[in-house]
Amino acid sequence: MPEDQGSSAPATAPAGKPYHAKRPHRKSRTGCRNCKARKVKCDEGRPVCHPCTVRGDKCVYLVAPPPARVSRSRTTSPASSSDSRPASTPAPASAFTPASSPDFVLVGRHADTITQQPQFIPSGHTQADMRLLWFYTTATYASFSTGQLKERSVDVVLRVNVVQQAFANPFLMNCILGLTAMHINHLGIPNLDISRSLEIQYRTKALESYRKAVEAADPATYPALLANSLMVCGLSTHIFRGEDARPFSFLDWMTLWKGIGAIINVTNFPQMFRTGIAALLFRPAVDMDASAHALPNYLLFMVASIKTDDPDHPLVPKYYKALKFLGSLYLELRNGFSHRLFLRIVTFLTYLPKPIIQAARERRPRALVILAHYLVFITFKARSCWWMDGIAGFEIPNIARLLGPAWAGLLRVPLAALRETDNRGVARLLLDDPGWDEPTDMFVEPVSPAGERELAIRALMEDDMAPEVQAYRARKLEVELC
Structure with a gap:
């Protein structure tokens, strides 16, 4: 017969087996997402609980810990004891690196409630x-x-x-x-x-x-x-x-x-x-010969036409070297908007010979023309390098005004690139190929405005009510009810 529901212990134990009362425990109401899904008790260790540490899972909390909460983690690892660290102890980098959680976890009814911010302030x-x-x-x-x-x-x-x-x-x-x-x-x-x-x-x-x-x-x-x-x-x-x-x-x-x-x-x-x-x-190696063949002919002719009595004549070898490094960008562009292309763009200035930098500072036209063509490459919108935004649009016109009509032909492509609105249009100008398109087998998805990181950042902007942002907030705005 079944035992009475109000009984605190069974009337009898199976023969040969001692009875052990079930150990009481407090129900975890602020445990992590994984433990709730597995229906196991979460020790609520922050930033990573003990069960997730053992399983090697990503540990994601839906709500922030109570202000006076102390971790009950059974381990003493840095990841599970960060809440009890004295404020004067410098925090490890992992405390500020939400590598195991979404970019932003938003809780409550407002998008400016952020639970992924640090929970303590180191001294100083x-x-x-x-x-x-x-x-x-x-x-x-x-x-x-x-x-x-x-x-x-x-x-x-x-x-x-x-x-x-x-x-x-x-x-x-x-x-x-x-x-x-x-x-x-x-x-x-x-x-x-x-x-x-x-x-x-x-x-x-x-x-x-x-x-x-x-x-x-x-x-x-x-x-x-x-x-x-x-x-x-x-x-x-x-x-x-x-x-x-x-x-x-x-x-x-x-x-x-x-x-x-x-x-x-x-x-x-x-x-x-x-x-x-x-x-x-790390900087990618440059194939100087192949890069030279990838350059537009008019840039090569600009240097090849320098006469012996020209003040720039002693710089001819340096100009050719700078052009070959620039040619590595043209060569890489033929393969599409790859990660390697953008690494070449970012590191290009570290390759430039010092005499070319000095020539540019002296406002020598040929050095400025080379730099104007490099500036076209930083207009590409396939990666979120926000601190390069606007540089080309500001400096290319400055170069054109300084050099005047005599050099307008050599600045046609940089000036035309500023009127393009997408990467493909700029690439076609640089490669002088109206039919060029990115090779499908080399395609790398650019960072789009609707990407996860960009959506997370936009979710913090109260006035951004775009449908994709509202959908993102709906996924992230969760309230713990049980």
Whole structure:
């Protein structure tokens, strides 16, 4: 006969088997998504609970932990004990790297309630610092990522190793925070409360601390200096936009890119590999002969026609070398809008011979024509490198006005490219092939405005009511009811 429902223990136990009362436990109401789906008890360890750690699953929480909550994780790993860490202890990079969760997890009825922000503030930092660092590891880092290549995969380096170096080297932390503040304002996200004046303060502090670190030249800081030299190239692009914009800022910007090479020359490579920063050094090899054949004939003729009495004649070998590096972009473009093409575009300025940079600074026409054609390549919209936005549209007309009608024929393609609205139109101009189309077997899906990261960022903008954004919010806005 079945036992009475109100009984606390069975009347008898099966013969030969001792009775063990069921261990009482409190029902988990704020457990992770995976444990709820599996109907197992979640220990609610943050950022990764113990069951998900054991199974190697991605751990995603639907709601933020209660303010006074202390993790009950049965392990003592850094991932499961971050909530109990003293505020004065520097946080590990993983605490700011939501690698195992969606870009944004939104809870409640408003899109500005964000649960993926850091839950503590390390000593010496403000709440604004932590919001910026969170946004960097979620979105800003991607503007320096050129995708997955067999020789180079830097996403983890940018999100983890670089952040670890930043906590040990304040000048790098300042650069990350300044760059991210600029990114947030570039996107127009008011919810994160980063004003333009605060952006300027971060940027000023970043540039000043970087200058002092370069002057000190402490070998222990070389990995951080290398990472900083890359990011400062993005941070400094404010000189192309707004009130800070001034013609030919591009020439000063090139000098910053060449500074990366100067730091590489004094770098201790074993130290770079130990810190994980070495992946940032990768540049794709250039086939100089094949690149020369990929160049437009009119650019080659521009150099070949230099006479012996021309002031540019001593620079002819350097001009040819610069053109061959430019030709590697044309050669790669024939294969479509690949990750490797965009890596070549970003690293092009680091290849330029110093005499060509000096010639451009002296406003020599041929050097400026070469740079105008390079600027066309950074107009491609197949990757979200937001800090390059607007540079070509600002500087190509400046070059055309300076050189005047005598050089208008050699600037026809750069000026025409500014009127194109899509990648294919720009590529057809560069390749001088009206029928060119991207090879289907080499196609790489560009980052679209409707991509997951872009939707997550747009979901933070209260005034963005586009259907795809509302659909994204509907998926992410979840309220814990049981």
